[in-house]
Amino acid sequence: MNENLSSNNSDENQSRENWTKRAAEKWNEENVTEENFKQIVKFKARLLNAEIKNIDSKYYLQAVKSLQDKKSLYIQGKIGCGKTYFAAALIRDLWFSKRCTEEMINRGKYPWQNFVVYHDMLNLLQELREIYQGISRNVESAIIDECSNCDILFIDDFGIQKVTEWNLSIMDQIINNKYNNYTQLILTSNIAISKVAKNMDERIASRISEMSELIYFDRDDRRVG
Numbered sequence: 001m002n003e004n005l006s007s008n009n010s011d012e013n014q015s016r017e018n019w020t021k022r023a024a025e026k027w028n029e030e031n032v033t034e035e036n037f038k039q040i041v042k043f044k045a046r047l048l049n050a051e052i053k054n055i056d057s058k059y060y061l062q063a064v065k066s067l068q069d070k071k072s073l074y075i076q077g078k079i080g081c082g083k084t085y086f087a088a089a090l091i092r093d094l095w096f097s098k099r100c101t102e103e104m105i106n107r108g109k110y111p112w113q114n115f116v117v118y119h120d121m122l123n124l125l126q127e128l129r130e131i132y133q134g135i136s137r138n139v140e141s142a143i144i145d146e147c148s149n150c151d152i153l154f155i156d157d158f159g160i161q162k163v164t165e166w167n168l169s170i171m172d173q174i175i176n177n178k179y180n181n182y183t184q185l186i187l188t189s190n191i192a193i194s195k196v197a198k199n200m201d202e203r204i205a206s207r208i209s210e211m212s213e214l215i216y217f218d219r220d221d222r223r224v225g
C-alpha cells in the first residue's frame with residue numbers, strides 16, 4: 001500500500017482496511033510470493049519492475065476506489081505516458097496487499113490463483129489466431145475461458161488491433177463474458193472510448209463504457225526527452 005495515501009479520507013481508508021482484512025483471512029499468506037505472482041501474471045521483465053511507489057497517488061486512489069466499487073478501468077493516454085507501467089504496478093500492489101472484493105473471495109476457493117490474467121491485445125489475438133488455424137480449438141476456448149473467468153483481466157494496448165471480423169468476434173466474446181459475469185477489466189489504450197465505438201465496434205464500446213471508470217493520463221511521452 002502506498003504510504004502517501006494514509007492521510008486521505010479516513011472513512012475510505014477504514015473500509016479499505018476491512019476489505020483487506022477479510023481478504024487476508026481467505027487468502028493464504030504462504031501463496032503470496034514473488035514466485036506465484038510471476039507465474040500467475042506472466043508479465044514480461046519490464047512490467048515486473050513496475051512499482052506503485054512511483055505512481056502519482058491521484059491515479060492510484062481513483063483506480064483502487066473504482067476497482068473496489070466493482071468497476072473496470074479504462075486507462076487512456078498518449079503514447080509513452082505510463083499507462084502500462086501504472087496498470088502493472090497496480091496489479092502488483094493489489095496482489096501483494098490482497099485487495100479483492102467480496103465477490104472475488106466468494107467466487108473461488110483460491111482467489112490468488114484466478115485473480116488476474118494479463119494479455120497484450122496484439123499477442124492475444126495472434127496467439128488465438130494461430131491456435132484457430134491449427135487443430136486445437138479447445139485450447140482457443142480455454143484461453144477465452146481463462147480471460148472470461150478471472151477476476152481481473154488486464155488487456156494492454158487495447159484498440160491498436162486491426163478491425164477484422166475475426167478480431168471483433170474474439171473481443172466481443174471476451175468483453176461480453178466479463179460484462180455478464182461482473183468480472184473486471186483493466187484496459188490501457190491510446191484512444192478514447194468514443195473512438196472505439198466509431199472505428200471499432202459499438203457493442204464492445206457500449207459495454208466497456210458501462211463497466212468502466214476512465215483514468216485519463218494527462219502527460220507526455222516519457223520515452224522522449
Ligand SMILES: Nc1ncnc2c1ncn2[C@@H]1O[C@H](COP(=O)(O)OP(=O)(O)OP(=O)(O)O)[C@@H](O)[C@H]1O
Binds near residue numbers: 077078081083
Ligand atoms: N511512474 C513511472 N516511474 C518510472 N518509470 C515509468 C513510470 N511510468 C512509466 N515509466 C517508464 O516510461 C516508459 C513508458 O511507459 P509505458 O510503457 O507504461 O507507457 P504507455 O503509456 O503504456 O505507452 P504506449 O502507449 O506506447 O503503450 C517505460 O520505459 C516505463 O518503464
Ligand SMILES: [Mg+2]
Binds near residue numbers: 085156157
Ligand atoms: Mg503501453
